[in-house]
Amino acid sequence: MGSLLGAVAGVGFLLVALRLSAIRRPGLAARVLPYLRDLPSDVRPSGEAGVPAAVGVFGPVLRTAADAIERVLGGATSVRRRLARAGLDRTVHEFRVEQVLWGLCCFAVAAAYGVLRTLADPGDAVSAAVVCVVAFGVGVLARDNRLTAQVRTRERRMIAEFPTVAELLALAVAAGESPAVALDRVVRRSGGELSGELARVLADVRTGQPVAAAFDALAARTGLPLVARFAAGVAVAVERGTPLADVLHAQAADVREAGRRELIEVAARKEILMMVPVVFLVLPVTVLFAFYPGVIGLRLTAP
Structure with a gap:
């Protein structure tokens, strides 16, 4: 009876150990996704966690x-x-x-x-x-x-990130790297909305899609004209072998100049609003400090 109970307990412990090892074994997604650097860290199949209660x-x-x-x-x-x-x-x-x-x-x-x-x-x-x-x-x-x-918020962030990302990509290409390798370097060393879009482009390239076609897809799904021009310029440079670094430098300079013009236009539109604190806050305080001592002096000297 003792040996039988011992055998049953041993089989039970063995089953528990096997089950625990099966539960702790990482799934296919956990084993594969860490090696896919192109995908974001929060990739999940649709219909799983994240559905509202x-x-x-x-x-x-x-x-x-x-x-x-x-x-x-x-x-x-x-x-x-x-x-x-x-x-x-x-x-x-x-x-x-x-x-x-x-x-x-x-x-x-x-x-x-x-x-x-x-x-x-x-x-x-x-x-x-x-x-x-x-x-x-x-x-x-x-x-x-x-x-x-x-x-609109995402597009403003992409516009703000574009000059820096374009300059980094131009420097990497000018150093002798291919467009795919330069894109990988820029994506790994930058973060933001535009970097995420370029990560999608890099993922398409690594799955076998041509670089020009991947950038054409970026231009198609992006609502910003400057990003579309950037993608079209990269695609044309890759297809025809034109100097890519010069194109990227020129586009980054154009975006910076457009940003300066937009800032000047916004300042011109906000000119009246900028005068509101001066007229209704600074000016009354200045007048008060200038005339109040004189009023007090007149009261003290009046008979």
Whole structure:
């Protein structure tokens, strides 16, 4: 009996040890992704972690509401384009679900306010319901405007990063490196939105796509004319063998000059606003300090 119990316990411990080793063994993605430097660190298959809890619980209802919003608003092509320009790894349907969630949040706030008003005035229920419906629509449109703002913010960051990235790439090419090797060097030593786009280009090149075709794809999915010109210039230089360093230096200089002109134009448009603190804050204080001692002196010397 003792030997039998010992054998059973040993088999049990062996099974537990095997199971623990199987659980601790890294998966295929954990073994392969560290060697793919082109991919971001937060790469995950769609449908895994990162899905909101509300989507997991109320998934069918939210999907139905998202389909209804898609039928009412339309513009799936525009949304898909803006999602790509904003660098968001989402589908149009996932974005519609987010719009529904934003609308429900605004609806909940308006409903809470409507309940409080209804308790004070029971005859105001119809207007409260109308406010709730309007709040839902405002939330849906607010998410769309937020996407547009994300696109503009990302494009401004790319414009700010472009001269430095272009100069680094030009220096690497002028040092004798090929465009792919120079691109790899720049991507590994820089960070930002434009660097992420170049990392995608490098990933396409390493998967067998020609350098010119990869840069043409970058120009196609980017909404910035200067990035499109940069990608087109690199593609033409690679195809025809023209000096790439000179092209990159010229483009970086053009972007810096355009940035200076834009700064001067913004300053000219903000000239009136810049005068507001001077007129309403600095000038009254200056007048007060200049005339107040004289007023006090007149009061003291007056009979």
